[in-house]
Amino acid sequence: MHHLGILAHSTEGAALSFLSFCQEGFRRLGEHDHPDVTLDYIPFGRSMAAWDAGDHDTVRKTLAVSVDRLSRAGAEFFICPDNTAHLALERPGPALALPGLHIAEVVAEQAARDGRTRVGVLGTSYTMEGPVYPRALGARGIAAEIPDPGEREVVNRIIFDELVNGVFTEDSRAAYIKIIERLAARGCDAVALVCTEIPLLIAPEHSPLPTLDSTRLLSAAAYEAAAGLRPFPSWRGGAEGLAS
Structure with missing residues (x-):
């Protein structure tokens, strides 16, 4: 070992x-x-x-x-x-x-094994707007989709004001679920939870899309x-x- x-x-x-x-x-x-x-x-x-x-x-x-x-x-x-x-x-x-x-290579490998073609990316603004996931997913022929600017602000604010401080609320869960629903409407067939605290808020049973839990x-x-x-x-x- x-x-x-x-x-x-x-x-x-x-x-x-x-x-x-x-x-x-x-x-x-x-x-x-x-x-x-x-x-x-x-x-x-x-x-x-x-x-x-x-x-x-x-x-x-x-x-x-x-x-x-x-x-x-x-x-x-x-x-x-x-x-x-x-x-x-x-x-x-x-x-x-x-x-x-x-971490992004591990997530992208799983997305490819699952046959995903368009994956929504939820994380900090740095991650959603950065090159790491478009590169890792794109190398495997998978499109990366991120929320609209206002939704990205909501996702980022909840991460830094709540999740990293161990705060998990039903209102924030509902906000994330709505954002994932809109990603599904835009053709995503999975959502990557690529802030490692998000899986503590959004479990698979909460998500309108199959999840890629980067932490686990x-x-x-x-x-x-x-x-x-x-x-x-x-x-x-x-x-x-x-x-x-």
């Missing part, structure tokens, strides 16, 4: 990823058993000014510190259960200290990599080696 490192960049998403990874072990290995796992978390607030300034290179440097600490703690590969962080991780720069699974998909892929059930990752940041 390989030792997993979790590069945390937001609290609720990292916690869900940790739990999901351990639960995958319980399910496959037996009660109380899972591959070794270490989590490192430099508080998100220390990167917020850089995010607001669009300074992804500075964010990448902070994330690289976490990856280095995971390596020194004995981890052999990493995941980052934060979709937005991959905008920074894809920036050019020195190779990260560990190889990692790229990444955790399951991490278990498979740790257990030798999928190819060991080789990506060390930047765009090299990603599907395009």
Whole structure:
């Protein structure tokens, strides 16, 4: 079994990823058993000014510190259960200290296996308006669809005002459901929940469309990599080696 490192960049998403990874072990290995796992978390607030300034290179440097600490703690590969962080991780720069699974690649692989042709993308404004998911999905012949500007503002506000702070309300769930309904009306055959906190608000039974839960998909892929059930990752940041 390989030792997993979790590069945390937001609290609720990292916690869900940790739990999901351990639960995958319980399910496959037996009660109380899972591959070794270490989590490192430099508080998100220390990167917020850089995010607001669009300074992804500075964010990448902070994330690289976490990856280095995971390596020194004995981890052999990493995941980052934060979709937005991959905008920074894809920036050019020195190779990260560990190889990692790229969350958008994992989600896009599942969308392709499911035969999806047009996927709605719900996440932070940075993620919805950024290149990560159009590239990953487009490389597999899948169109990426995002909500209209006003709807994107609603999705983003709920994430930062509520979800990352552990607040989950029925009003916000209803707002997300309406947005997903409109994505369905525009021809989407699935919705990717690509803020790792969204699955805590929108479960499959709530969604008008089949969901691609980026958090749990990444955790399951991490278990498979740790257990030798999928190819060991080789990506060390930047765009090299990603599907395009």
